[in-house]
Each structure stands twice: as C-alpha cells, then as structure tokens.
Amino acid sequence: MSGVSMRMGQLFDRESGRAFVVAFDHGQALPIPEGLGNPVDLLERIIAGGPEGILLTAGMLSQSQHLFSHRQAPAAIVRADWTTLDKRMQSELGEQYRSLITPGEALALGASALCTYIIGWPAEGRMFAENIENVARTVHQAHAVGLPVIVEATLWGSRMSDKKDHQLLRQMCRIAAELGADALKTEFVGDEEAERVMIEEAGNIPVLTLGGAAASPEEVAAAARGAIASGAKGLIFGRNAWQVPDMEGAMRELSRIVHG
Template identity: 30%
Template sequence: MQYTSAVGAGKLRRLRRIFGDDGRSVFVAIDHAAYMGEGPPLGEPMREIGAGRPDGVLATWHLARAYAGEFARSGLVLRVDGGSSEIGEFPAGDTSSILYTVEEALKIGADCLVLLGFPGAPDEEKSLTRLARVCAEAETVGLPVMAEMIPGGWGRAVPWTVENVARAARIGAELGADIIKTMCPGPPEEFAAVAEACPVPVVALGGPKMDSEDELVAVAKGIVAAGGAGVAFGRNVWGSEKPRQLVERLREAVHGPEAG
C-alpha cells in the first residue's frame, strides 16, 4: 500500500472536486464585480448557474459566502488578489495586492485560489512575485492555485500571440501554479500549442461576450479537442438569459454527452 502525505492528499482531493475523471473542467467566473462594481447579476441568476452544476466557480469573498448553498456542489476557486477598481481612472501599472490569506481561504471553504500574473508587463515582478509566494504558502496546506496568466498585462505590453501565451502559461506553472487560466490566442485549434507547452492543466478564459451561445459551445469543444483542460467562462455565462441551460451545454461540450 502506498501512502500520500496529508498535504498531498488534501491537494489531490481538492483538485478532484474541480476536475472530472477525464481531467477536464467547466469553470464559471463570477468574480468581476470586485473590480468592476457591476457585472454578474445577483439572486436568481446565481441560483441558475449553481443549478447547472459547473465543476467550479471563480468567486469573490462575498459570493462565496452569500451563495454557499447554491454552489455547494461546485468547487470554490477564491479570487485572492485585487484592491483596485475601475470606478476611477484605470491604473497604468500593477496596483494589486493579496487580499486574503491561505488560512482565511480555507475557513470559507476554498478548494483552490486564483490570482493574476503578468509576464512581459513593465512591472511584471510584482505579479510574478505575488504568485510565487502564494503558491509556496498554499503548498504547505495542500491548497491548489490557479494562475490567470496574461502576457504583457491587460495593457498588452506584448502581443497576445500563440508563442507569448504559451510562454506565459509555462511561467505560471514554473512558479508553482497547479492550473493555468489564459486566453486562446486565436482559433481554438491554436490552443494546442499552449497546452503542449505547459506541464499543468490549462483552461481557456472566455473574454468579451460572443455573438451566440452556439459559438461559445463550439469554442469549448474546440479547446478540449486541442488538448485544453476545459474553460473558464464568465460574462458569456452570467450574461445569458438561461445560464443553467448554458452551463449544462458547456458541461456536455467539455465532458461529453454523459455529463449533460
């Protein structure tokens, strides 16, 4: 019989809460209001998303607490960085901080942490140092970390090419992240180069609202066909008129018909 350390066992169990037996996952990102002050509608839309049973939700502290019951069957990926908003002038550089400790995340029931990394940005050392320190701390308690890797930052100091996205994903993994969330740099088939370059699972973010939900589902299918571990879609889900049905469609696209 082989034994796993308590820390290793904890991380394994938490990862299995957010990834299926096929190693894939459908995440719904509902953490936008922490910096936008608007976005994911509260109340019934949250309940509808939870009823669709996404594998995981990327949530703020408030949503993790206020909708604990609605999302109890989904893994909780807690957003732990931030500290600035889009209400005033958009900051030119990295002004984020770590908002919650690993211990606090465990108290609210987090299965994973998520924070940003900006390799290639003029002040890249700020986000990359934060990422490394959070990964090191989370490792001691068996808590996985998802790194949202944006090459050049939101200001696109470097172009979002396949090469740069792939390099950013690899950097996130090398600093200790267990999961990478990043953009698809072109058609879904181009995500193959990103997935191949990274030693940990990579999921694609959704970005701006797409023209149709059929297009969104097709992108999700294309991402996993290219070797991606799934998707982390936000406004394309919470902006839907029928979020529950859309989550169910995404689950089928990522996991196959048996997940419907």
C-alpha cells in the same frame, strides 16, 4: 497523495476527466451591468446548472456558503487578488495589482482552490515583478495548507494590443508552471495547433481556457470546442455563461462541449 492533489482532482469529472467552471468574480474588478439583481440569487441559479466549480470572491463565498454546503455542491475557487481591469479606473489610477486573501484565510472560508493572476506586459516592470513574487508566495503558502492554486496567465497589461499573442502567452503559461501552479486558466488563442503547443509546454498540469468578453453563442461554442480539441481540460467561462438571455441553455451547451 497530498491535500493539494486530492482537492485538485475533486474539481474534475470522474468520467470525462474535465471540468466546466463558471467565473463569478467579475463584480470585484469590472463594471456591474444593469439588471443583474441580487448576486447570491443569481449565483444560486448558476449553481443549479451543475458546473463542477465556481470562481468567486471571498465576500461572495462568505454570503453564499449555504449554496456550497451539501454533497453535490460545486468546488469553491476563491479569487485571491485584484487588478484594475475596469478601464475607467485604469485611466485614472493606472495599472494596479494587490493580493487580497491568504491561503489560510481562503481555506477557513471553505475554498477548494485559489485563483491568482499573472498579468503579462503591464506598463511598469515593477508591477510585473511584484506580481510574480506574489504568485510564488501564494503557491508556497497554499501548498503548506493543502490548497491547489490555479494561475490565470494573461497578456492584459497596457503594453499589449494583442491579448492572444500565442508566442508571448506561452511564455506566461510557462512562467506560471515554473512557479508551481497546479492548473492554468488562460486564453484560447483561436488556433488549435498553437493552443496545443502552449498546453504541452506547460507540462503535466491541467489547462482550462477562459471565456473573455461577451460574444455570440456561435462564437462562444466554437471557442469552447476549439479549446477542448486542443487538449484543454475544461473551461472557466463567466459572462458568456451567465450574462446571456438563455443562461440555462448556454450552461447546458458548454457543459456538453466539455464532457463530450
């Protein structure tokens, strides 16, 4: 067993074999909602909800290392790259993608894993090619230092109107698997059988589904249940876990769905 497989295994609950991860990397690429206050204070409340992992940026991990420095702390998954998810910025600057941190730098910060995008169908083929090259390089460098890589396979490019097209999304997931991803973060496409096929075709790596845009508690719970029923090994939910009136209740419910 390698450091990669040990760290990847530590993310998942020993009994259920699944993981509930909270995404907290939004401030780097999306507009900041009013009234959130100090992000480290909010992160402390999120961690109190008991998720198996937190997806966050290098800067937030640097500011909040005291929250990850004890035996029951969640795994710190560092966002390794950036893209123009903010539509205001994208309309002025176009689609952009950059790698921000090396695996060695993330390991020095205390990361348990990295997360990096594959963005399907951007306007320019060059951006997609550079994105693929960067994912491949990140995987090789991360494995050399014992870090697992979660690849976020999406259809967020500007050529796409249907971000959950399962035929195209299964191709993105397969590309990520072929590049050596240790786990996938991707959409729940709304159809359990289509999702099951997509997960199966990724091979023997865990697939976790993302939460996406804000939705009602009923819609969020239904998507979470559908993902787990399809064979997903967990959830990586952000706004629908902590940007809600009853954060503690939402996290409790999502964790219950994941672990059954």
